[in-house]
Amino acid sequence: MTALLSAEAVVRRYGSLVAVDRVDLRIADGERHALIGPNGAGKTTLLDLIGGATRVDGGRIRFDGRDVTRLGPARRARIGIGRIHQRPAVWPSLTALENVVVAGWQQVGGFRGVRSRARFRSRLAEPAAALLEQVGLVDTASTTAAHLSHGQRRQLEIAMALAGRPRLLLLDEPAAGLSGVEVRRLAGLLAELPREVSVLLVEHRLDLVYALADTVTVLHDGRLVASGEPDEIRHAPEVRRAYAEAVR
Numbered sequence: 001m002t003a004l005l006s007a008e009a010v011v012r013r014y015g016s017l018v019a020v021d022r023v024d025l026r027i028a029d030g031e032r033h034a035l036i037g038p039n040g041a042g043k044t045t046l047l048d049l050i051g052g053a054t055r056v057d058g059g060r061i062r063f064d065g066r067d068v069t070r071l072g073p074a075r076r077a078r079i080g081i082g083r084i085h086q087r088p089a090v091w092p093s094l095t096a097l098e099n100v101v102v103a104g105w106q107q108v109g110g111f112r113g114v115r116s117r118a119r120f121r122s123r124l125a126e127p128a129a130a131l132l133e134q135v136g137l138v139d140t141a142s143t144t145a146a147h148l149s150h151g152q153r154r155q156l157e158i159a160m161a162l163a164g165r166p167r168l169l170l171l172d173e174p175a176a177g178l179s180g181v182e183v184r185r186l187a188g189l190l191a192e193l194p195r196e197v198s199v200l201l202v203e204h205r206l207d208l209v210y211a212l213a214d215t216v217t218v219l220h221d222g223r224l225v226a227s228g229e230p231d232e233i234r235h236a237p238e239v240r241r242a243y244a245e246a247v248r
């Protein structure tokens, strides 16, 4: 099967440190793929390389049959790579609905796409309201993002990413800083995402990872140490070793 995304032998160095060391990663259409590993393993760096926030020092990245290695993050977002950050990136002074409208703006062709009020409603405002409903924020549509809780901002950021109609959603520690109830809400929301959207999830909460992922890839010191189905990974000795070494 052809992969939606393939990273081939990608490398990223910071001085003498090799943060990502010849890592291969393939994500199929509709797949939920999790990236785990101890602190400093290179997970966020690999996500940045795939999203285009950071350039590779070696290797190649293909998305949907196209070489995107040299494209910047905005171009990659336009062709379908969406991103959720460790700290929710929302406009604090805009309402939840306005945040999603702005996030969907480019996908409908900007000014040309929404010249009349009716078109603004049908192409931007109504889909944005539907996305807020999908992420469980319908009651806070007119609340400014600054007044949302951290968990609600996380939900909002997911709605904003979906407004860009991604084929691949990169999620960087979405459960970080959430309460138990919020983590359960997030897990439900991610489980309900349509399969037209593939997911690459970086997450320390292994319960969330094992509940969602079809495939788990483990990084340690920038290198890929294992990749497979959750059950294989859970019991793989090299994975236990990587975590044990990291806490020493």
Ligand SMILES: Nc1ncnc2c1ncn2[C@@H]1O[C@H](COP(=O)(O)OP(=O)(O)OP(=O)(O)O)[C@@H](O)[C@H]1O
Pocket (backbone or CB within 6 Å): 014, 017, 019, 037, 038, 039, 040, 041, 042, 043, 044, 045, 046
């Ligand atoms: N901009 C940077 N400049 C220098 N070193 C960096 C930079 N970004 C990351 N690193 C280093 O690269 C390595 C990998 O970092 P990265 O953030 O990708 O790890 P991680 O697996 O996401 O860790 P965590 O789970 O703690 O978020 C670390 O040693 C980190 O200090």
